[in-house]
Amino acid sequence: MLKILHIIPSLSKGGAERLVITICSELQKRVDIDVRLVVLSNTNDYNQEMSTLTYDIVSAVFVPSFTKKSKRNVSQLQAYIHTYAPDVIHTHLWQSEIVCSQITYSKAIWVTHMHDNMPQLKRIRIPRTKLELTNAYERWIVTTAYKKRNQRFIAISHDTYTYCKRNVPKKLRNTVSLLHNAINTQLFTHSKKIPVDNTTLQLVSVGSLVHKKNHTFLIPVVIHLISRGYTVQLNILGEGFLRKELEQEISKQNLTNSIYLQGNTSVYEYYKQADIYVHPATYEPFGLVLIEAMAAGLPVVCLDGKGNRDLIEQGKNGYMLFEQNPVLFAEKIIEICQDKEMYTSMSTYAINYAKQYDIAPYVDRLLQLYTNKINNE
Numbered sequence: 001m002l003k004i005l006h007i008i009p010s011l012s013k014g015g016a017e018r019l020v021i022t023i024c025s026e027l028q029k030r031v032d033i034d035v036r037l038v039v040l041s042n043t044n045d046y047n048q049e050m051s052t053l054t055y056d057i058v059s060a061v062f063v064p065s066f067t068k069k070s071k072r073n074v075s076q077l078q079a080y081i082h083t084y085a086p087d088v089i090h091t092h093l094w095q096s097e098i099v100c101s102q103i104t105y106s107k108a109i110w111v112t113h114m115h116d117n118m119p120q121l122k123r124i125r126i127p128r129t130k131l132e133l134t135n136a137y138e139r140w141i142v143t144t145a146y147k148k149r150n151q152r153f154i155a156i157s158h159d160t161y162t163y164c165k166r167n168v169p170k171k172l173r174n175t176v177s178l179l180h181n182a183i184n185t186q187l188f189t190h191s192k193k194i195p196v197d198n199t200t201l202q203l204v205s206v207g208s209l210v211h212k213k214n215h216t217f218l219i220p221v222v223i224h225l226i227s228r229g230y231t232v233q234l235n236i237l238g239e240g241f242l243r244k245e246l247e248q249e250i251s252k253q254n255l256t257n258s259i260y261l262q263g264n265t266s267v268y269e270y271y272k273q274a275d276i277y278v279h280p281a282t283y284e285p286f287g288l289v290l291i292e293a294m295a296a297g298l299p300v301v302c303l304d305g306k307g308n309r310d311l312i313e314q315g316k317n318g319y320m321l322f323e324q325n326p327v328l329f330a331e332k333i334i335e336i337c338q339d340k341e342m343y344t345s346m347s348t349y350a351i352n353y354a355k356q357y358d359i360a361p362y363v364d365r366l367l368q369l370y371t372n373k374i375n376n377e
Contacts, residue, residue: 116285182362209240
């Protein structure tokens with residue numbers, strides 16, 4: 001029996017959280033696998049997706065400080081790990097890294113999942129700001145723990161793989177593996193209806209309302225589409241501190257009947273209704289939502305976010321633009337939708353392309369990675 005423990009700070013809305021839930025749900029189907037999910041807080045925005053998955057809330061905190069007394073309480077997590085005695089401890093997101101740096105347990109392989117280019121891990125020779133100094137201090141704490149363990153890393157894209165190899169301790173660089181994210185493709189599969197109205201465009205975009213997701217870029221995109229004679233409905237799914245700013249700009253441009261901020265909500269029905277998935281993020285560690293959209297048969301038009309370069313095959317499952325040009329972005333949408341043969345071809349290709357990112361083969365590869373490391377292969 002292989003005992004696997006996944007640790008994540010919370011189950012708030014996000015790509016890392018969705019992936020962890022999907023991984024653990026698939027692992028619990030496997031024979032001779034005992035998987036547990038530990039969450040460090042009681043936030044859970046995925047009740048619907050977790051109908052068959054249980055998890056344990058184990059309170060743990062570590063806030064290091066080099067100017068005053070650090071805040072540290074990891075006794076419950078330490079006891080939980082020793083009682084469960086896992087073979088694999090798989091951690092997600094920086095808060096888990098910093099908390100687990102205070103855990104002593106040498107009987108497992110430790111796997112750090114690089115869901116993005118964690119700034120706290122970046123090597124900084126001479127910190128010049130308070131934030132850089134804090135990050136450097138936290139990096140020293142975490143990497144000191146890494147060096148004492150049977151430590152491994154998983155990077156979710158080629159961009160993150162390069163970043164990780166560059167910034168982990170030199171002796172650990174050969175422990176980094178590339179493993180693209182995955183989804184349960186069956187959740188997104190449906191009978192795709194090809195657009196028949198060439199004057200109406202149904203668009204969808206998913207992502208937190210934060211600067212790097214760059215949703216304001218879509219406002220001039222919609223303006224150009226309308227100027228070209230299209231009726232546009234763009235649904236933006238996600239929540240964040242830029243909501244009010246976006247609402248104000250949408251109202252200012254008289255687009256309240258064209259752009260809708262739907263908040264944190266289920267994505268499935270919106271994918272079914274949409275013609276095109278649009279993704280304006282300027283930084284994207286991988287782009288799990290792009291795979292979801294493709295699995296639902298949606299061609300993708302996106303900006304270069306580095307990590308999502310791994311996903312776009314130009315002219316086959318969508319288009320990636322390497323400049324922030326809203327007119328060109330809008331014209332790519334028009335190019336796809338006004339040619340039914342092109343749309344059908346891209347939709348079919350997107351569905352088949354997404355199948356390689358299904359969770360079942362992903363977990364096969366993940367288990368192979370675990371067992372290879374346990375057997376020191």
